[in-house]
Structures are given as structure tokens and as C-alpha cells.
Amino acid sequence: MSNIKVAVVTGGNKGIGYAIVKELCEKFRGIVYLTARDSGRGLAAVAELNKLGFKPEFHQLDITDKKSISTFAEHVKSKHGGIDVLVNNAAVALEPTTYKIGEESFSKRAEMTVAVNYFAQVDVCEALFPLLRPHARVVNLSSSCGLLCNIPSPELRKRFKDPNLTISQLNILMKEFVQAAAERKNEEVGWGTNAYNVSKVGLSALTFAQQRQFDTDPRPGLIVNCVHPGYVNTDMTGYKGHRTIEQGADAPVYLALLPDTCDVPKGQFVTYNRDVVVWAT
Numbered sequence: 236m237s238n239i240k241v242a243v244v245t246g247g248n249k250g251i252g253y254a255i256v257k258e259l260c261e262k263f264r265g266i267v268y269l270t271a272r273d274s275g276r277g278l279a280a281v282a283e284l285n286k287l288g289f290k291p292e293f294h295q296l297d298i299t300d301k302k303s304i305s306t307f308a309e310h311v312k313s314k315h316g317g318i319d320v321l322v323n324n325a326a327v328a329l330e331p332t333t334y335k336i337g338e339e340s341f342s343k344r345a346e347m348t349v350a351v352n353y354f355a356q357v358d359v360c361e362a363l364f365p366l367l368r369p370h371a372r373v374v375n376l377s378s379s380c381g382l383l384c385n386i387p388s389p390e391l392r393k394r395f396k397d398p399n400l401t402i403s404q405l406n407i408l409m410k411e412f413v414q415a416a417a418e419r420k421n422e423e424v425g426w427g428t429n430a431y432n433v434s435k436v437g438l439s440a441l442t443f444a445q446q447r448q449f450d451t452d453p454r455p456g457l458i459v460n461c462v463h464p465g466y467v468n469t470d471m472t473g474y475k476g477h478r479t480i481e482q483g484a485d486a487p488v489y490l491a492l493l494p495d496t497c498d499v500p501k502g503q504f505v506t507y508n509r510d511v512v513v514w515a516t
Contacts, residue, residue, distance in 0.1 A: 241315045241318050248276040252324040253480065254479075321360075323374065324376045354409070382512075383439070402441065439504055462487050463505070
């Protein structure tokens, strides 16, 4: 076990995650873990970075597999003792406009999208947050789709922006969406028709609830923010984005490297140009 600082990036084998790993290798003074669900793709990404002179570590991590999560958490704990930066980047976009999944129903897309983009993030954080060192930085990759205005119902928006909303209560809220989709009532009760939007609104709300927990944590200086990286040219956008992956990585890396002496932004929604915006409006 060493005192060397450790950064972890989920879904780091391609797209924005890959660019975040690359930039952290340039700027972060410590070990950078590129994690990926598929070991072959993850190791290939590490090999590409090695060619550029960077030396990230690789570890398999499937955020939808609790055994994979616990294996990775135990590895980090036994080898390093803690984590200083956690970037929750791994996600899916299963809407028909961005990803072809055949004849899957909206109900199935809703269930799968929320499972990965929300509940898997909860699982990763529950496993890795106990390893965060004082002044650790956590970055959740949200989206403009994660702004509260993307939920049509005023009543649902009111529940999401409750300043005392707990993670347990938020879990229930997200399960309500999945159930509404299964019953084909998602439009009727005000969720809308875009599962990706709901999943990212959930992730944004999770960020704020996590910061409320950090504010009462005995470890000093823990900060989590969520970030909209912009419309980036990746498979998630069907390669229609106008921003490069390097541009998409800028704000996430900025948040990941906030110095210990800095306490803002904290528990905020941050845009690709590093501006803090009022999530609830």
C-alpha cells in the first residue's frame, strides 16, 4: 500500500472517458486507472495511450455487475488504500435515435437505461465512497438532458428538487419511472418519452444528495459535481456531436483536479465551459 494519489475513470476505453484518462495522465500527479467493462477493449485503449507516452493502469470494471464492482474496490483498497479522484463516466444511450436495439420496447429501454445510468452509479459510489480520501473529488458525467426542465410534470420536478431528498427516496422515484414505463403510463403521469433524459436527471439529483452526505462526513473537503460535457462526437451521439472528445473532457477534468484549497463548485451542475448553472430552472 502506498500514499500515491489514485484517480479512477469508469468507461475509459473510448469517447469522453478515454480523453479524460489521457488528460489526467498529463495533469494528475498519481496513478490513473482506466476501467472498462470489456478487458480486451480496455487493454487496447491502454496500449494506445502507451504509444503516446502515458502509463495508465487498467482494471476490469462492469458497473452493472456488483461482483465486478466489489472486486475492483478490494483491489484499490488493498493496493492503494484509497481514492482521490473518481470520474463516473460509464453510461448508455438506448434511445432509437442514438443506438439501434432492434424492436425493444420503450419499457425495456427505460429499464435498461435507468439500470446503467442511475442505479449502477449508485452501486459504484456505495462501494467506492468509503475509499475516498480527504479532499477527494467525484465527477458524475451528466448531460444537458440531465437538467430538471426535461421532466414535464411540475409535481415530479418538485419531488426531484426537494432540498432534503435522500438517495433512498430518489431510488424510489427512479423506480416509479421504470414502473410507469412498464405500464405505458410514463406520458400520462408526466415523465415524458425519453428514458435517457430521466436517467440523467436522476444522476444529477443523485449528485446533490451525495454532496449533502459529504457535508456531514468526517473526512474534510469531499466534493462531488455533475457536468454536461457538451454535444460530443462519440457513439453516444451517433457521431453527430460538434465537439471533440478532448473538448468534452475539459470540464470533467477541471472538476476532477479542483485543488484542496478550493471549495467551489461543490454539489453543482457544471457546463462544458465550466460555468455553474441553476439545475432546477
